[in-house]
Amino acid sequence: MREITYRDALKEAMAEEMERDPRVFVMGEEVGHYQGAYKVTRGLLDQFGAERVIDTPIAEAGFAGVGVGAAMTGLRPIIEFMTWNFSFVAFDQIVNNAAKMYQMSAGQYPVPIVFRGPNASARQVGAQHSHAVEPFYCNVPGLAVVYPSTPRDAKGLLKTSIRDDNPVVFLEGETLYNVKGDVPDAGEDETIPLGQARVVREGRHVTVVTWGRPFYTVLEVANRLSGEGIEIEVIDPRSLRPLDTDTIVQSVKKTNRCVVVHEHWPYGGPGAEIVDRVTRDAFDYLDAPILRATNLDVPMPYALHLENKVIVGPDRIEKTIRDVLYKS
């Protein structure tokens, strides 16, 4: 084990998979000469050359479509979006082609492609660069949606996603690139299966399911409330589709309460999906309604003081937890 950043963990995953499998290549805006808009692909151009690390024009529909075609003909592309907000330009390629091709071709064309890039809020990048896109892609059968919160999960899940024969939407927390954490030594080749949640922190009073940026805020709140004797069980689903319902339900059966914390807008999405599944599978174990703490239901404001109000922060999380504990 050694401590590296989430950014480097992602780069290592790509480099190791490109080493292992010559069919894997990276394509996107600024991935090569500029070393990546967020420096995730730093060093890959030197290591693998311009044939496998391809800078593209600003044309998401174009290079995502090229990626889908490449995957259909046997390559294993990794498509980087400079931010997931721009993926909407390529929405048709992702949803109509990548996700549906295997089924529409009666299994003749698997599409082993990974779309990756930074997701959700950062700091003052405005409404069109702060979008948490997981609800859109989680809604599509045929896509896997992966969203790691820690460097170790980022590396293990990205390696699994690259090896997967189906399209994967790989969401990276834009504010998480500098987060450091323990990652197995290079060459250990740890892969983490999709659809396997992780109990990050054990507790007995309430189950909190969270991913991405709020993951760290929840841990901070959990540590603070622990001083009051409130023990919070924190679960990181790690992949939102497939979703590991069992781990969450088992936890709720123990704690009788559940809070879901996410950055995506409150209407629908994986947050609401978790509420639905827990209600169905753990109904007789619930002592309180399942509540969600989310970003507010507005486009992200640019002004910092308003942005801070919109993003789900420690106060909103703590209040929601107290509400389900009937301790408001």
Added chain:
Amino acid sequence: MAKIIGLPKLSPTMEEGTLARWAKKEGDAIGIDDLVAEIETDKATMEWRSFDKGVLLKVLAPEGATLKPEQPVAIFGNAGEDITALLAQVKSGAAGAAPSMPDAPKPEQPHSAPVAPGAMTPSPNTPASTARPSTPPEKAPTAPPPVVQNGVQQVTNGHDGRVRASPLVRALAREHDVDLRGVQGTGPGGRIIKRDVDEVLSRPKPAPVAEAKAPAAHVFVPLQTSFERHPPAEQPLTQMRKTIARRLVESKQNVPHFYLTIDVDADPINDARARINAELEKSGEKVSVNDLLIKACAIALRRVPAVNRSFAGDKILQHQVVDISVAVAVPDGLLTPVVRDADRKGVVEIGREVRELAKKARDKKLKPEEMQGGTFSISNLGMFGIEDFSAVINPPEGAILAVGVVREEPVVKNGAVVPGRRLRMTMSCDHRVVDGAVGAEWLAALKKIIEAPITMLM
């Protein structure tokens, strides 16, 4: 922010309360712990003191109205706040929420559930989305549908005609056979949550009562002809009368009573009383035979603890304390205040306590904790000249002692007929916990103590 306040549940057994008197009027400022109103419950007239700070914006229930716990009685808030929305809310649930006035016909329960008191209502300050707002305003979770047990629909604990309980609580209630109608919910809007059921399960369990049958009054078939000639005057049932009717029917129908009667020589205890009262003369205090009997029973319960028990469904509870309930007649019924740890108190202290509790009972000032949790009861009708009678057990206690008058009569002492005094006592036992021999052993122990009061010191 203004909110609807429901009728507080002032005792665990309170199923409805009558608003005896408003201590505040609309527009009055209310501080925490201020007296808001007096509520007549099944046992006493209780003070309702405020948990909130604010202004009494609206009185929703007039004096004399009878309501169930959590039915809306008032709106609290800040001075000058607009309460139109809340009033509309109350009105929309009007059928379930409106107080039923004495002798008014009971309204139908509504099928729509109004928002519970204390529930979040959308605030005008909610940031409006610049796009079309996509989140519906938060509402209180709607209560699950009513539970039906043995074909009887549960009564409400909210004001929307339903028992409000979390799914976990419903599962626990099924598992442990808890009747949620008797559980006070401490969650939002009176929702029963796990901690409430845990509290109930931690209490000594009374004997399980089958679905309460309607009291006799409900199946009363009048003699038509006499009614036509002389229609009787009708008296509405007081809360206390309703409780007496319900609990005694439950006891008589579900507790297997058997009776043991014994005659004791009342000379020694009367002599003891006379000597004690002579000592007390200067202080102006007095003890009664009944005070001595309470002490004697308490000592006997220590000596034969098998009578100091309760039947708790799947187990027997052996009480570690001796708390004696004393039946006290009050103008419209009877109450049973409890003398705690009677085995460890002197007779003067017991006498003082009984008089104090009896006064409180007559003034309707007894607190629930002063009349609950006895382990054995005494009922004395000697003052009316009754020689003996059989009392009804006060569940979940295991026995009750009915005491008659001290009779002056010829008795046989040392082979000769001499004037004597006798006291007859009948013990009613719950056969599930007290068998005949055990009851008899206890009565024998009691007789020994009464006939030699000095042995109380042993």
